Amino acid sequence: MQSYRAPHWLPGGNLQTIWPALWARRVDGAPPVYRRERWTTPDGDFVDVDRIDAADPAAPLLVLFHGLEGSSRSHYAEAFAAFAAARGWAFAVPHFRGCSGEINLAPRAYHSGDFEEIGWMLERCAAGRPPGAALLAAGVSLGGNALLRWAEEAGTTATRTVRAVAAVSAPVDLAAGGAAIGRGFNRLVYTRMFLSTMKPKALAKLAQHPGLFDRDALLAAGDLHAFDNVFTAPLHGFRDTDDYWGRGSAKPHLQAVRVPTLVVNALNDPFVPADSLPRPSEVGPHVTLWQPAHGGHVGFPLGLPPGHVRGMPERVGGWLAQHLPR
Structure with a gap:
């Protein structure tokens, strides 16, 4: 995405945000078909996880954390699901509490800094996987900031769970x-x-x-x-x-990250101001910044009208794939 250029027919951060979410193509063909699991949380609540299994049980698993009020049916989630399926990977979207279509039970919901919940979800995703089976994680908007907060708090232990992480359009401030x-x-x-x-x-x-x-x-x-x-x-x-x-906020702690991490933010994101984004001097050596001039908020559309949103998952997913074992 560092070389991303928006189509000429879709100018400006707001159009590049709204159009992809509502009208752009997400996948070629039918939308993804998920298998839902319900997990009991340590405090007696529940979260719902939508999954797509791979033919090979040892294939990489891509875990996606959705944005504010998002779900496995958000435009970016379905595009990431299609990317994972094309690679033969497994795919999972753990819903934050209350976002799966049913209100959760505990006197809490979810928030942008919920790194403990992220950590528990990642550990649960990793549990029962074949030895050596790789796990990759991506987070979008709120889910991206929460994932970064987990990577920051986990420090050197993060690599025990994931090979690499990516945050897209995360409001790090x-x-x-x-x-x-x-x-x-x-x-x-x-x-x-x-x-x-x-x-x-x-x-x-x-x-x-x-x-x-x-x-x-x-x-x-x-x-x-x-x-x-x-x-x-x-x-x-x-x-x-x-x-x-x-x-x-994830921005003040990006020096603490010890797992390969990609942070993608468009400079014309309507509600993540460009001047709030981290500079290279503010992140550690394990963090890669992609900050294209255009793309909006979780938009990054490509192609002729109505356009599609496959480019962002393909490029972000391709970066994550570089960190799989050879």
Whole structure:
């Protein structure tokens, strides 16, 4: 993606974000068919994992962590699934709590810095695999930041679980991203879209656990900062939104990564400001930065109208494949 160029018919970060998610082709042929597993979490909750098995049990497994309010049916997930199938790899999308179509049970949800949950999911994915079978991981947007936080916290132990990781359009500076998505067009379109599903889920959580948070304050929340202040931060052990965004951001800790890591961000991403992205001097030797001028947020469309989104999984997946055993 470092050499990515957007098609001339789709100019600007917003079009390169919205069009791929809604209208671009994801796969050639039928959409992927998943096999769903339900895992019980250490705290007695559950997560749903959608999987595609490989013909060879020892084939590499690609684990994808989705973005905010995403799922295995997000455009990028289906494109990654097609990439993995074409390579003969197994593929898995562990859903963050509440994102698989059924509300989870515990008085918590998920968040951008949820590295402990990422670690548990990766260990569960690795369990039972044949000796030497490789595991690769990619994360998109929120899932990318959480995956990076895991790699940072795991340090030298990360290579016991994965061969390499990649983060696509991750908001590695959560405060900068939160401010950007809360302004102007972004607030009218993206913030409204996210809150339209996040608020009902939060209210369902309140019905499960009366008194968990202030209902009126949640209903009044007009941006992600206010929503996180009422819901996300206190439910996950943070003092407030600023504490959550500060401690959850991957950017300050990229020097600590000890596993091959790719970080992909378009410079015209509508809600990941270019000036918030890491510079080469701010990352360790195990981190590769791809920062193309165009691509939007998890867009990177290619081809003639309606275009397709296969290019990003192919290039990111190809980079991950370079780290498989020869």
